[in-house]
Amino acid sequence: MPRNEPKRITGEWDDGGDRPRRSKLVRYGVPVAVAGVAAATIGLVPAFAGPGAPDLPEISAQDLIAKAAASDVQQLSGTVRISTDLGLPELPGGMSAGAFGESGGDKDGGAADPKDKLMELASGTHTLRVAADGADRQRVSVIDKAAEYSLVRNGDKVWAYDSGSNTAFRATGPQAEKHATPRSMGDMTPQKLAKQALEAAGDTTSVTVDGTAKVAGRDAYQLLVKPKQAGSTVGAIRVAVDAQNGVPLRFTLSPKSGGAPVVEAGFTSVDFAKPEAGTFAFSPPEDAKVIDGDEVRTQHDRKAENRPNKLPGLPQELTGAGARDADGMDVIGHGWTAIAKIDGGSEGKGEKAATGRKAGATGDAAAFMDSLGEKVTGTFGSGHVFSTRLVNALVTDDGTVYVGAVDRQSLIKAANAAK
Amino acid sequence: MSRADTRADTQADGELGVSGDRAPRPLWSLGLLRNELGTTFRRRRTLMLLAVLACVPVLVGIAVRVQTADGGGRGGPAFISLVTNNGLFLVFTSLAATLPVFLPMALAVVAGDAIAGEAGAGTLRYLLVAPAGRTRLLLVKYAAALAFSLAATLVVAASALIVGVLLFPLGEVTLLSGTAVPFTEGLLRALAVAGMVALSLTGVAALGLFVSTLTGSGIAAMATTVGLVLTAQILDALPQLAAVQPYLFPHYWLSFADLLRDPVYWDDIRSNLGLQAVYVLLFGSAAWARFTTRDITA
Incomplete structure (x- = not known):
């Protein structure tokens, strides 16, 4: 056994029975400690950096x-x-x-x-x-x-x-x-x-x-x-x-x-x-x-006509859809719960939903999402609801689109009221 | 066993250098280190690895050169679209192309073989007979692996520079931010990038060394290390794992590109170095714990 060991360590090992085991434990403790410190740093640093709310005078x-x-x-x-x-x-x-x-x-x-x-x-x-x-x-x-x-x-x-x-x-x-x-x-x-x-x-x-x-x-x-x-x-x-x-x-x-x-x-x-x-x-x-x-x-405008990349929920400034015309659109309600109603599934129509955040969806995008919607019915007839985390859209079977940053019930209510 | 012979030489050196009561010299591991470096870099396998790495920029350079005829285009490794305008970018492209697989793989061969290879060849016990100490041997092995990763990086960079000079025009270097800097500064940045790439590999080296202490088979250690490197990169590419990705060692590897911004964007570089340091400490100490406590039977 000792023939393999470096001399200094061999000396220790010959001393007592459970020395090796203890020394082994201590040594394996080092990587465990490193892992612990790293994990603690990862866990605690954001906690320290985050809510360190400073003391400031009250303000209205x-x-x-x-x-x-x-x-x-x-x-x-x-x-x-x-x-x-x-x-x-x-x-x-x-x-x-x-x-x-x-x-x-x-x-x-x-x-x-x-x-x-x-x-x-x-x-x-x-x-x-x-x-x-x-x-x-x-x-x-x-x-x-x-x-x-x-x-x-x-x-x-x-x-x-x-x-x-x-x-x-x-x-x-x-x-x-x-x-x-x-x-x-x-x-x-x-x-x-x-x-x-x-x-x-x-x-x-x-x-x-x-x-x-x-x-x-x-x-x-x-x-x-x-x-x-x-x-x-x-x-x-x-x-x-x-x-x-x-x-x-x-x-x-x-x-x-x-x-x-x-x-x-x-x-x-x-x-x-x-x-x-x-x-x-x-x-x-x-x-x-x-x-x-x-x-x-000019190139871009030409391309944009056949590109289905206007998505609902994107602030309009992001999609650049702002310049598009907005005919065929009504706004129902006001403030946060305003809902845009767009008639017909006509191609390439820009539309605006309300409040600070506007939404746009071209006919192409709607067609694409048709496979993803959830079927709903109401007095307006039936349609599909498409959800994102912020914007929901209801596309009725006759092609009318209701879209807004509102929950599903509000959309159905609006659709019912509009009938 | 020529390796055993060389070992015997060093041990002789060591004995001569150590005074009667065996007090460690200040430069205590230099002799062993020099010997280890010699053994590593004289090995035919190491030279083959370096030669293969040197070929990568040649292939990339020729491919870009041939492809340019029909316009090039996007896609492929980072910076590749910039190579045709400035040969220096071949250095960055080559490093970006070799960093994910080739460099870690070559390093895994060296680091994975470090302890396991000696054990497999039956030379480890003779190494440990010398009054060198296991810790010291491990440090020397790690240092040799780092030296190899630096050498490998520099070989790729130098080969890329030569190919770049031969195949493409040189001149002012346009940084990623669109600012042009003189060629000499570009060269300095290229050197810094190579250094960053070598530092990015320190984590892999520690990982390979740890794996190497676990097994007595050099091949198994190399394969495991390469496997871990690839697995980490696959995990790093899955969007569903975004929460753990910042802790995977390859996550910030491409941050070396941030040295090419104006001004340099340090955040990710810092994250990268910090992460590598954690991996080095973690797997380095794990390798130490394992290697200093295990029974050496081969």
Whole structure:
């Protein structure tokens, strides 16, 4: 036996009977301890970082909204994390391709087109780096696996660069501004999302201050927005507002059904110092394919006509469906429980549901979802209900569509009433 | 048994260096380490592995070069669309292509064989006869595995650079953020990327070493390690397992690409290094516990 053992250890082992076993236990204790410490760190760090609610003086909801509205922070840079979980069925055709790094699929020449990128942001979790310096210098970079998509606005020049396809997208002037960017892209920052939520407030909505929170290392008040109407599928909207300068730092939309937020967008780090001037300088790499914004737009519009990618539940700003016409649509009810009624299964019709979040579904999408719906009947006849975590849609057999961020009963009631 | 011979040499060295009362020298494991490195890198198998790894960039480079004629396109390993414009990107593409399978597999061969191979060949007991100590032997084995992973990474990077220079234009490097940096800075970043890739493999090396202490068969240890590496990556690709994925060792491997952003995005790189450190500590200590307490019968 001792012939195999290193001398020092052999000495010990010869001492007593149960020494080896004890020493064995002690030694195996080391990896167990390492595992324990690692597990504890993983379990406890979020717990420590999360609810460390800072002590802040009381503030009324109104003051807080005013503070946020009055906020004149022009310069910031930071990292934003956006998670969207609409509870949509997994779509063929790589809707969520962005989540897997290489966004595959049949990207056309417009791979750097901001519109396509916005579609990707509408599902899964994404990390964005944002920087702003005044009203006309912004930069947003979407951090993908081994790729990056940058959108840079400097004065009247707008550049988008997609490293995955080495394509740059150029747009200039006010028209470009409307088409491409920071505005629509800005909708994804906490600022814009929060503003939308605040605008939706009214007699249908309760707005309160719900304690404090620590976001990206900064003290913040939590503004809690809740629909008063019963049928809404929206549980609560929480906006964390920086206690010092009123900048909204995090936006969370939770469904009434509970579970993970449908949309959560918040800074994971933020800095209110002036970003480096170089941040907003962009010149396309020599070797990049440069696409002119106007050309792409015409191409894109042509393609969009036969592409069934407008999904219910996506904020309209994301789907870019806003420009589509909205004939054949009625809005039933108001506030959170507004329901859009769309007549007929005619092809390619855009439609709007109500409140701050609008929904759109083309005839194609409806046809696709036909296989996924749940059969319901009422005095209106019969139809299918299609559910996501936020938006429900009722498609009657005669082709009328009722859609809104409301529960199934409200949809059926609306359909019954409409008959 | 030429290996046993070499061992005998070191042991002789060790004896000479150690003074009468056997107090450990400050550079106590250098002799053993030097010997272990020599044994590892002189082995024909190691050289074959490195040669195969060196071929990967050649294949990728030629494939891209041939394919460019009809326009290229998206898909394939990361950065592949950027290679035609700058040969330096072949380094990143090759590393991204070899990191998931080739590099861990080569490393698994070396790390998995470290203890189990000696046991299988019947040389382990002779190694332990020397006053080296098991802990020291394990550390030396691990160091050799790390040295191999660094060498393998550098071989891939160097081969890719040579192929890139030969087949593609060079010049200013466009980073992922669209910023152009001088070629020299690009080279520095490439070196940093290679370093990151080597560091990403430290976890696999520890895992392989642990598996290696469990069995007396080198082949079994290699196969198990490779199997674990592949399993971890399959699990990492299943969307349903999103909750556990951040704790799988390959999860942040591609974060080396974050070195190519402007400014560098550190979050995932930090996560990667932290995760690898946890795996090294966990499996390193497990290997130590197992190896220092088990009976050596071969």
